[in-house]
Structure formats: structure tokens, C-alpha cells
Amino acid sequence: MPDNKEQLVVIGNGMAGVRTVEEILKKDPERYQVTIFGKEPHPNYNRISLSSVLQGNTEVNDIILNTYEWYEENNITLYTGDPVVAIDTEKQTVSSEKNVTATYDRLILATGSNPFMLPLPGADKEGVIAFRDIEDCETMINASSQYKRAAVIGGGLLGLEAARGLLNLNMETEVIHLENSLMERQLDSTAGAMLQEELEKQGMRFHMEKQTEQIVGKDRVEGLYFKDGTKLYADLVVMAVGIKPNIDLAQQAGIETNRAVVVNDYMEANVPNVYAVGECAEHNGIAYGLVAPLYEQAKVLADRLCNEASNASYTGSLLYTQLKVSGVDVFSSGDFMEGEGKKAVRVHDEFEGVYKKVMVKDDKVVGSVLFGDTSDSPRLLDMMRKEEDISSMSKAVLLPSEGADSTESPVLSMAPDETICGCNGVSKEAIVQAIEQDGLSSVEEIKKHTNASRSCGGCKPLVSDLLQAVLGEEVTETQVEPLCGCTAMSHEQVQEEIRNRQLTHPREVMNVLGWEHEEGCTKCRPAINYYLGVVHPQTYEDDDRSRFVNERMHANIQNDGTYSVVPRMYGGVTDSEQLRKIANVADKYEVPMLKLTGGQRIDMLGVNKEDLPDIWSDLDMPSGHAYGKAIRTVKTCVGEDFCRFGTQDSIGMGIAIEKKFERLNTPHKVKMAVSACPRNCAESGIKDIGIVGVEGAWEMYVGGNGGVDLRGGDMLVKVESGDELLDIMSAFLQYYREDAHYLERTSHWVERVGLDPIRETIIHDLDTRQFYKERMDHALANKPEDPWSTLTHNENKRKELFERKAVELV
């Protein structure tokens, strides 16, 4: 009964506090009535993933760790957007800004940190911010649509993450760093220089050994002045110089603090029944700023709160960092600097951009730095944890992966008790056990069951390799045709990497996958842009700068640099009003030619670039996408309403199909047709999808093509109901969208994968049909709006793409 439950109050709805509650619920779900206060107006989210939110590719919803339902299901009282403002340790109560008072039997302080803001003149100007929470992300994303030049103060982990995000938001990004080497707290100068070189390639610019003296501007920031007299223009300044444990509340309540709230080995503060966990806690003189140690603390604290007799204690954490700044794998642990009594083993491969250094003291590994290839990190950490005596080992054994078969995953040679997920402390054997016992078959499931890869996600590739090893799936490597001259990888490999590594931005793809020409070419850029859109239908923002001219301008370019305009006429049906509008536009803009297309609509040829937006707005008709790798036309024949042979309403069906799928991006253009009898006046036999009505049923043909490689479509299925026909079309198109190479027409795709597997997937197996159909529904729900009306209403884009500036000569 709730009455006799003890009251547990948690201040701070962040990563450490909520993890502690999760651990408690695992051990003894009945013991406490839990109340959580959070200052932010959100449920607990993954702060580490803010970097990907900043890049605009992940939405806030995707990084929520505990949904509101979770709190409800576990009977937790949650106050969000309501910080605690006072603690009374005598009466054992806390009170919040909105005047909620809660009594506690136990109180956990989990208030995290605040970003440290340099007290510079001008630091209070508009446009000077930190990078800590969702609000900061939103500020930066908004700023990027209005401003162009960002300066990040601080070349540490957080600063570089912020800079990377700002780059992806298409801002010119400058990083200012006080030291002469990046991330000097985690990297030695060699690795720091390699990181800098790599990031410079990605477009970041660095100003090293610069001390900011003043931030200038009217209301909003306009620039920075440095001590050495130089200056820099910037309209957004992100300070990422460090964090300060958030302890004001504890101090006011008379709880002992130093840098943070001082706790003992049981996470107890010096006041009875008060505990602290996370970045606001200081253990043995150390306040940690990474999640792995905080989660270890959470475990110990939960133990303590569920069982007073437990002697599980916290003895401090090994410090290490594993991170990926867009494609660059970096690992650093322990005491990695050269110094007295220490010796180093180094590998430095300047061709591959790999650097590894292991520091040894008294025959034990005490620290390491890995750059470019971090596959040795679990083993090195393990050696450090176990304080293994390495005097009998050959030094080459410390970094064995050099000689080893590089295609073999390091996970295979790991010992069962080695940790795979550092953030959550999940070992190899725990994952293997979960896969076997719970019959798991995806990384997503493993994440749910074991927490592995739930935080920073750095271990995902290892988890996925392990999954494959356990399930014994065969992976055969064959010689592949590269996607283009910028890479040795095939279309499939690139698609797979985008899915597996959850890549979200074209530049990130090229970086992570080691593109030879860093900004790609006309072959790969549009392909990557397409693949990203299919994998992240909801969040990916189409990169129009990676599209061919026709798709960027939403019109077909002609040999003299003018364009043609083809408005949509659903099913090839028009009316007098549309014709009148077209005629008026043709007169007003002096369109040189009007022509009927092979796709049953009207083309206006020879239009000047700068007239396009006005023409679209005068026409007020949707784009026909005659230029797109997208759903094109649905040709129809007259059908049963008029034709003496017609068996079905081909016009109605054609219009329904076109309305359902219009605007959808596809690997290549998709043309369709509906005829109402086998005479096939709409040429259904040579369309990507051709429908032929027969008495009481519809036949569906796929893979037809009337172009370069003439090919008659294959009959896929015959169904009676129009709804089922639309479902099968959905499934077929989605399968094609996810599986085909970019620029592969259905005719070539059907030839390559074979009709039988397609029939198996889409027709026979109702589960996979449903699977693809649902994914199509999702894609359709996230379809872009009509581009013509979007562009005419977007002043910036109009200027950016269609303006032709005439300069006055004086």
C-alpha cells in the first residue's frame, strides 16, 4: 500500500538520477514511493545525443530515454519544469518554485552541472550561449537559419561536438582554443594534431592559443576580440569551456560541498538520509563528467537504498573517453602522458591516419590514446582494470590488431568478461547470454534488454558484430563495384553503413566512410542524399545542394539554360480552368512553346530561371515532377465510363494512385499507367508499374520500361479489390525504394534481384507485405509538401536559387 511506502525524492530528472531510480525499481519495485523534480520541461533524455539533435537529424523525441508513460507505469510522481528551490534537512522536506512541497525519507541530489560561462565583457549579449540542454540546441538550430558565422570557444570534447553540429547546419564554424592542441585533457599532442587536421578537412577552422578578451556587438554579438589584438566576426558564440557542478541548493541547505557535494563510498552526503549522484557529486576529490562513472555510482546507490546491509561500495572509476567526432574514432584512458617512470609503445601509421600509444609503468598498462582505430580499447581497458602484469608479454602483443586479419571483428577475440558497452558496463558474456536466452536478433533488442549501446552508441558496431557471431550468419566478401570514383564501397555497402551506423548527414557519410574526395561528386552526392532520406524519413532534411540541377530547381533545364514547366494533371485529366490558367501564363511570360508530353500533360518550354517562381504561383497547380527521381505520371485510358471495351474505372484508379504516391522520392523515376482492358491504350506493359483492368479484377505488371532498354513488364499479381491493389503497390514501391541502387529503374532492379524473391516478399508472405506497407505509410506521412508552392513562399530560397543579379554599371 502506498501509505506505508517510504518516500524517495529525487532532485534532477537527468541521466544519473533517473538511472538510479531504474536500478532501484529493478531491485525492489515495491519499496519506495518515488517523486522526481526536474528543472527542464522534458522527461529524462539522453544528453549525449544532443549533438545529433543539434545536427538537425535526430529529433528530441528520438533521444527520450524514459517516456512519460514510463513514469506513470512505475507510479512515479514527476514534476517537470519545476525546480526545487529549497531543502529543509531538519523537517526532511523540499519545496519547488511552483510551491510543491514534498516530504522525504530519503533524498537524492542529482542536479548535474551548469556550463561554465567565461565572465568576459559582452558575455551577456544575445547570441552567446552554452551547449548543455535541449533549449541550447534549439537556440543554435534557430540561429543557423538566420546567421552564418559561429564561433565556438573551447576545443575540448563538447566544443568540437558543438562545432560539428554547427557545420552540419551549414554555418561557417570557427573554433577558438586556449591551448596549442585540441582536447588536451584526453589526447597527447600527436593525436590532437591528427584530430585537428581531420576536422579542418571537414571544414572547421581553428584559432589556437587565442585568448578571448571581449565579446562585441550592439544587442547581439557581432564578434570577438582576442588578447593578441586580432579579432573575428561571429553572430553566434558557443561557450564550451567546462562545467560547474550545480550545488547552490545543497550549499543553501548546509550540506557539505567542495567542488561538488561531498559523498562517501555509499554516495551519502554528510547530512542523514541525503545522497548525491552524478555530476553534482564529488567522491574522493573527483567530480566526474562522463556517464559511465555516473552509472556505476547509480548502481551502488540503488544497492544502498534497497538494502542497508549491502556493502557494495563505490571506489572511484577508471577515467576513459571513447568518442566519435563525425567519423573520427578517438579513445583515451587513464594516465596517457609521457613522464617519469613511464614507457610508451607507439604505432603511428600516417598513411591510414592511425595512431596508438600505450603507457606502461611498473609493468602495468596505465593509460592509452588511440586515434583512427579504437578496436584495441576494450582489451586495453581490461588490462588496466585487472592491473595485469605484462612483463612476460612481448610489447607487440599490446597492440596486436596491427598484424591481425583486419577484417575480423575485435569482438571475437575478447574475453567473456570484457566490457563492450563502457557507458553502461555491459560485458560480452551478458550480451551473448541475452541473445541466446531471450532469442534476440537485432541491436535494437539488445539495447532494450541489456542497456548496451543505449547511451553514446559508440559500441554499436561491436554489438552488431557480436550478434552476427552468435547467430552465425555468414558474411561473404566479394569484389564489388564501387558507387563512384570517390569510394571503393558499393551502393549496398553504403546503404548498409548508413543504416547500421545511423549516419544522418551527407558530409558525415563521406567522412565516416573515408571518401577520397571529401565533398563527393555528381554520382555519390545525390545517391547519399537519397539513401539518407529513405532511412530517416521523418528527420532527414533533404540537401538540395546535393541534387541534380533539375531536382534542385524543380524544373527541367534545357540546352540553352532555360527551363521547362510541367504542372501535374492527375491521371492525364484536365479541365477548362486548368487550360485557361496555362494559356494565361503562356501569354504573360511569353513561353516560347507549349507541347503535349508523352506522359499525358502539358509542357511549357523555354522559361527563364528567374521567372519560375512567379509562373508557379500564377499557375497555382502542383508540380508534375517531370524532372524528379520520383513518382512521375500515371497515364490512364478512357475506361469503363466511355469506352465500349472498358471493364474498370481506369481514370479513377489512376488518379487515386497518383494522389497517393505523388511527390515521393524513388531511386529512379517511377512511371505508372492504368488501362481498363488488355488492349492497353495507356501502355501499361512498359511502365514501372502497369495496371490492367480485366473483368472483376486488376492485373499488376512491374519492371516495364519504354526507354533505352525496352522491357515488357512482368505480371506480379492479379487481385480483385482496389484496396488490396493499392496495398501491394505500396509494399512493392517501398521494397524498391529501400533495396534498389540509386538510379536503378525498376526494370533493372527486377532483373537483378529476380521476380521470384519479389513475389515471395510482397505477394506470398503477408507479414513482409505488411511490413513494407507500413513503412510506406510512414514515408507517405512524411512526404514533402508540393515544392512549387513551398519555394514560392520561401523568400530565402527564391533568392538563393532563382535570383539573377543585374549589376548597374556606372
Next chain:
Amino acid sequence: METLQGKKIYIMDYDELEPHLSKEVLVGEQSIAVFLTEGEVHAIENNCPHKGGPLSQGLVSGKYVFCPLHDWKIDVTDGVVQGADEGCVKTFETTVEDGAVYLIYS
């Protein structure tokens, strides 16, 4: 354009340029494509040496623009056509002062 010799002509604000996109400017009769690559401003004739494609409409990658008509690859910093194709487009000297972009006719 003889009359322009030695002249410095304001064409636009630096802010109007976007990386990976080009802006077309008409100076008198001459169409010029202006690019912002790696922080620098470059201007070339908006006319592909192959068949006159408008280079301002091409896909930009690093310091190269790919012609929108038949995919010729051109270095925007010196106007030289890359790879197996041959040719060169005229380039114009530019300068940026106080956020304004100028063409310099030498």
C-alpha cells in the same frame, strides 16, 4: 569589356553567397557565376566551354563545379576543365571588403 578595364565593381554582399551554391550576376551583358568555396570568393564566366551550359546551376564540390548539362568538371579557382575534357573558362578577380564583394577588371 574594354570600358571596364581597371575598374572595381560592387556586385553583392558577401552574405548573399552560400557555400555549395553559386549566384549568377549579370554585369552588363556578361553573365558571371560567383562561388563561395572554402571561405574564398571566386568568379567565372557562366558559360561552359563544352556547349555553353550555365555553370551557376551546377553541383558544387570543393573547388569544382560540375556543369548541369553534361557533367564537365571545372575548377572554379582557375577556370580549368578537369579530367579527359579540355578547355578553360574565363575567371575574374574578386575582393571582399567590409562584407561587400567586388569584381576587379584588370
